[in-house]
Amino acid sequence: MNFSGMAVRLKPLISVSVSPSYSSQPLVSFSKKLQFRISATKIATMEAFSPKIIDSHLHVWASPEEAADKYPYFPGQEPTLPGNVDFLLKCMEEAGVDGALIVQPINHKFDHSLVTSVLKGYPSKFVGCCLANPAEDGSGLKQLEHLVLKDGYRAVRFNPYLWPSGQRMTNEIGKAMFSKAGELGVPVGFMCMKGLDLHTSEIEELCTNFPSTVVLLDHLAFCKPPIIDEENEVFSALLKLSRFPQIYVKFSALFRISRKPYPYKDTASLLSQVISSYGANRVMWGSDFPYVVAECGYKEAKEAVPLIARQAALSSSELEWIMGRTVMQLFPDLWISS
Secondary structure, three states: OOOOOOOOOOOOOOOOOOOOOOOOOOOHHHHHHHHHHHHHHHHHHHHHHOOOOEEEOOOOOOHHHHHHHHHOOOOOOOOOOOOHHHHHHHHHHOOOEEEEEOOOOOOOOOHHHHHHHHHOOOOOOOOEEEEEEOOOOOOOHHHHHHHOOOOOOOOOEEEEHHHOOOOOOHHHHHHHHHHHHHOOOEEEEEOOOOOHOHHHEEEEEHHHOOOOOOOOHHHHOOOOOOOOHHHHHHHHHHHHHHOOOOEEEEOOOOOHHHHOOOOOHHHHHHHHHHHHHHOOHHHHEEEEOOOHHHOOOHHHHHHHHHHHHHOOOOOHHHHHHHHHHHHHHHHHOOOOOO
16 A cells, blocks of 8 residues: 555654854854754655655564575474565565564574674665573673674564573563663563463563663554453553553554454454554554465555554554554664655
8 A cells, every 4th residue: 555645744753942043052052953953854854755664573584595504493493484585575575665673583593693694684674673582691681782782683572481481571681681772772572472461560560660661562462352351451451551651562463463354454443542542653563474474465464554544543644653653763764765
């Protein structure tokens, strides 16, 4: 779907206040005002272009040939679907998707070399989300710093099921990595595959103690359209997490959260309520490539969102935020082109 005809109402990221005359202002004040004017110009420039479509959640892994030659799979995690970068680029081109956040796949576990090669090969198209290593020896903290500072990763994923048995993401290692992510300015994504209710208290504790760390909740925190009281309570907990201004929600992998076949229109009520609680500028679409290809197709996954948004009575501006502006706001300067 082409969004070029939609109105763009981009919320300002800064407040611009310029004095009518700089002659009586100190040099430092002049410098700050000049920076504000440059930033304002950049925002105005963004508004002049057609909205970009950015996929906030997908994976890539080596082809069997690449795995045999240079990028081996983690033992026991050999993929059953093609997920190499050439296949991804073909799907993105067909769907009209301009860029994406690549999440380190479990197929390579803590070996980030394949994803790093993709990020370096396509720096204007992809941003990387590394996988946090919660090893008890603390080595994951140094690895996180290296991946961010040396290899250019811009986010990190917390998979609670990789923590040592019986330990939580709020243990000493988890807090250290979550705090470090905030210091480095990289968001933390949470994968609550076994249920948000198992991890709500951990997320609340981490967000309370480290409010400067941005949080991304993958796949609507795996909340399906509720049909029983317990599911209503879990979805309500997701909505209540919006009280933490640092939390964003991925409206992603819809085939995982819908109870209906494509185009997953039963998720419209969920989307409407999440937008009401978080605002569209804290919600972002993601495909979950390559898994989505076998479910409905990559292009079809993208095209489902406007249909769902229409059913949820969202405005064109809200749809633009979901389809790209939110993730572009989180990772500024990466997908702006002339």
